[in-house]
Amino acid sequence: xxxxxxxxxxxxxxxxxxxxxxxxxxxxxxxxxxxxxxxxxxxxxxxxxxxxxxxxxxxxxxxxxxxxxxxxxxxxxxxxxxxxxxxxxxxxxxxx
Amino acid sequence: xxxxxxxxxxxxxxxxxxxxxxxxxxxxxxxxxxxxxxxxxxxxxxxxxxxxxxxxxxxxxxxxxxxxxxxxxxxxxxxxxxxxxxxxxxxxxxxxxxxxxxxxxxxxxxxxxxxxxxxxxxxxxxxxxxxxxxxxxxxxxxxxxxxxxxxxxxxxxxxxxxxxxxxxxxxxxxxxxxxxxxxxxxxxxxxxxxxxxxxxxxxxxxxxxxxx
Numbered sequence: 221x222x223x224x225x226x227x228x229x230x231x232x233x234x235x236x237x238x239x240x241x242x243x244x245x246x247x248x249x250x251x252x253x254x255x256x257x258x259x260x261x262x263x264x265x266x267x268x269x270x271x272x273x274x275x276x277x278x279x280x281x282x283x284x285x286x287x288x289x290x291x292x293x294x295x296x297x298x299x300x301x302x303x304x305x306x307x308x309x310x311x312x313x314x315x316x
Numbered sequence: 317x318x319x320x321x322x323x324x325x326x327x328x329x330x331x332x333x334x335x336x337x338x339x340x341x342x343x344x345x346x347x348x349x350x351x352x353x354x355x356x357x358x359x360x361x362x363x364x365x366x367x368x369x370x371x372x373x374x375x376x377x378x379x380x381x382x383x384x385x386x387x388x389x390x391x392x393x394x395x396x397x398x399x400x401x402x403x404x405x406x407x408x409x410x411x412x413x414x415x416x417x418x419x420x421x422x423x424x425x426x427x428x429x430x431x432x433x434x435x436x437x438x439x440x441x442x443x444x445x446x447x448x449x450x451x452x453x454x455x456x457x458x459x460x461x462x463x464x465x466x467x468x469x470x471x472x473x474x475x476x477x478x479x480x481x482x483x484x485x486x487x488x489x490x491x492x493x494x495x496x497x498x499x500x501x502x503x504x505x506x507x508x509x510x511x512x513x514x515x516x517x518x519x520x521x522x523x524x525x526x527x528x
Contacts, residue, residue: 248383278318278320281340281341281376283374283376285392285393285395285396286373286374286376286377286380286390286392286393286396286397287374287396288344288374307376307380309340309376309379311339311340311341312339312340312343312375312376312415313324313337313338313339313340313415313418314337314338314415314416314417314418314419314420314482314483315335315336315337315338315418315419315420315479315480315481315482315483316337316418316419316438316476316478316479316480316482
């Protein structure tokens with residue numbers, strides 16, 4: 221499931237399978253799958269997605285089930301489950 | 317929030333584009349601050365996981381709901397908010413800010429009253445927004461949704477007198493609804509410069525205890 225974008229891909233599997241989650245990150249055009257630990261800060265995954273898509277972290281917002289994701293959040297703190305999706309949104313701006 | 321965000325609210329103080337078009341971070345954060353204050357005032361405790369009396373969805377809901385299976389996807393949001401299915405009917409007021417084509421507007425759903433209001437400081441076409449939120453309510457409620465029960469309210473917002481202030485109207489119209497006031501009477505175009513400063517003060521303080 222995970223691809224070269226996974227922050228932990230090169231690391232040895234030092235825990236049980238249930239410790240890891242597959243998380244999809246998508247901006248509706250691109251989908252990137254990550255396999256991360258429940259306690260891994262989502263900053264890793266957000267930065268990796270931005271790097272890969274050539275986006276500045278300030279220009280996008282990550283949402284999980286309608287909640288804004290902070291870089292310091294992790295799957296445990298957000299009660300994420302295997303297969304969940306992070307939505308990536310562009311800045312919205314309006315005046316007229 | 318960053319100086320960039322505040323630059324969309326008070327451009328001359330924070331080096332933003334002169335137009336002063338609000339961005340989503342300002343809109344969503346302000347709504348969450350005033351909603352949280354209202355929840356506190358009503359004695360709602362988040363950790364109880366009960367349905368909140370008032371709630372605001374993030375403005376990205378409109379993007380999400382317009383994707384394939386959008387309404388079903390939005391039920392994941394409502395689950396997190398404890399407003400899924402029939403829980404929706406326990407809420408007094410749910411706010412749905414919309415940013416589309418560089419224009420901010422507000423949908424306000426009052427489940428207990430069975431009313432849906434669309435507030436637009438340019439008095440644009442409202443049918444699409446009302447229809448979409450009805451589709452969403454129908455998805456949540458299933459058989460409990462009886463279309464004829466839900467009345468629609470439009471054209472209560474005052475008009476903006478420039479091409480910049482729709483986001484400020486959106487936030488202050490929301491503020492007026494939360495305080496039980498008629499937005500059209502409480503929020504006027506000439507109030508907008510002060511409103512921008514009040515929004516900034518509220519965001520910096522993280523608390524909406526000030527006077528309306």
